[in-house]
Amino acid sequence: MIEGLTTFDTAAVIAILGMGIVTYATRAGGFWLMGYVTLSPKLERFLRQTAGGVLVAIVVAAVMKGDPAMWAGLATAVGIMIALRKSMTAISIGMIVAIGIRYFF
Amino acid sequence: MDSLPEKPEPATFTRAGVLHGMKLTAPYSVSALPFGLAFGAAALGVGLTPGEAILMSTTAFAGSAQFAVLALWTAVPLPVAAIILTAFLVNARHIVMGAALYPYISSLPLRQVLPVSAGMTDAGWAITLQAMMNGRRDLGILLGTVIMQWPVWVGGTAVGALISSGGLDVKRWGLDVLIAGVFATSVVGLYRGKDDIWPWIAAVAGTAGALLWLPGNWYILIGGICAGIAGLITSRDEEKAA
Numbered sequence: 462m463i464e465g466l467t468t469f470d471t472a473a474v475i476a477i478l479g480m481g482i483v484t485y486a487t488r489a490g491g492f493w494l495m496g497y498v499t500l501s502p503k504l505e506r507f508l509r510q511t512a513g514g515v516l517v518a519i520v521v522a523a524v525m526k527g528d529p530a531m532w533a534g535l536a537t538a539v540g541i542m543i544a545l546r547k548s549m550t551a552i553s554i555g556m557i558v559a560i561g562i563r564y565f566f
Numbered sequence: 567m568d569s570l571p572e573k574p575e576p577a578t579f580t581r582a583g584v585l586h587g588m589k590l591t592a593p594y595s596v597s598a599l600p601f602g603l604a605f606g607a608a609a610l611g612v613g614l615t616p617g618e619a620i621l622m623s624t625t626a627f628a629g630s631a632q633f634a635v636l637a638l639w640t641a642v643p644l645p646v647a648a649i650i651l652t653a654f655l656v657n658a659r660h661i662v663m664g665a666a667l668y669p670y671i672s673s674l675p676l677r678q679v680l681p682v683s684a685g686m687t688d689a690g691w692a693i694t695l696q697a698m699m700n701g702r703r704d705l706g707i708l709l710g711t712v713i714m715q716w717p718v719w720v721g722g723t724a725v726g727a728l729i730s731s732g733g734l735d736v737k738r739w740g741l742d743v744l745i746a747g748v749f750a751t752s753v754v755g756l757y758r759g760k761d762d763i764w765p766w767i768a769a770v771a772g773t774a775g776a777l778l779w780l781p782g783n784w785y786i787l788i789g790g791i792c793a794g795i796a797g798l799i800t801s802r803d804e805e806k807a808a
Binding site: 477478485492513514515518523531543 | 620646657669686744765770
């Protein structure tokens with residue numbers, strides 16, 4: 462029997478179901494809203510950029526809290542992504558670089 | 567939206583549309599599998615149980631939001647409000663996407679549209695919009711994209727979680743780099759031109775300030791809001807250009 466498949470923490474389940482609800486609200490929200498009102502261009506410009514901002518924030522936090530292995534891994538991943546546009550390849554090689562640095566130093 | 571016909575024909579919701587959507591989504595479906603596996607492994611690395619990881623992939627079904635909250639999951643006690651708010655900010659773009667798709671299927675009742683929208687991903691949206699701009703206004707296409715991606719994402723999560731259920735050392739196996747790398751590469755992939763530059767600079771500045779001076783996880787909220795405000799202020803000309 463697989464361990465943890467039926468193990469749930471109450472706070473975690475609340476967080477997960479909350480994520481599910483707000484995510485559904487964003488997916489249905491655009492269709493639903495348009496049935497009644499048009500999305501104002503201002504709100505649209507705001508909403509277009511929030512996702513990018515959150516992603517940037519997480520990268521900045523990872524860099525500021527990270528060790529040299531994290532920096533090298535991320536730099537490698539970003540470099541490969543810019544060159545090849547293959548995210549899984551970029552991330553895998555970045556991971557290998559970080560694992561290697563942590564193993565040897 | 568320029569391609570909307572003057573007198574739109576009513577949209578449809580057909581089985582043929584579902585099959586067409588599934589066919590168009592097949593390549594994306596395959597490429598989603600390694601991300602599902604990676605999510606399952608990373609989720610266990612930060613302390614979710616396999617059941618919780620699978621529940622999250624089933625109910626939220628939102629790759630970048632799910633990876634984003636893993637960055638918050640190690641805090642004790644679990645920052646439930648910050649997690650839900652982060653999911654909202656990462657997914658707020660769906661509101662814009664849905665609004666862009668709506669004019670093509672406005673003749674269909676919301677009781678058909680809203681349940682299908684529950685599984686709309688970035689790739690599924692792009693595939694559907696393209697098909698509809700080419701004249702195929704069939705809600706079935708969107709449903710087809712969902713059918714091809716949801717089981718793959720949930721299944722990938724399950725396998726990834728079960729493989730690593732013995733417990734993994736996050737740092738030793740580079741899982742922290744995996745999580746951060748998902749974002750670093752998606753930022754590269756997300757770049758659409760110079761309209762993104764100011765929002766991202768604002769996000770970097772806001773995040774760095776929040777990390778230095780504020781406790782907890784406010785940096786994510788602040789990064790998202792700074793980018794949104796910068797976009798509001800600086801991307802005005804895009805509207806006229808488009």
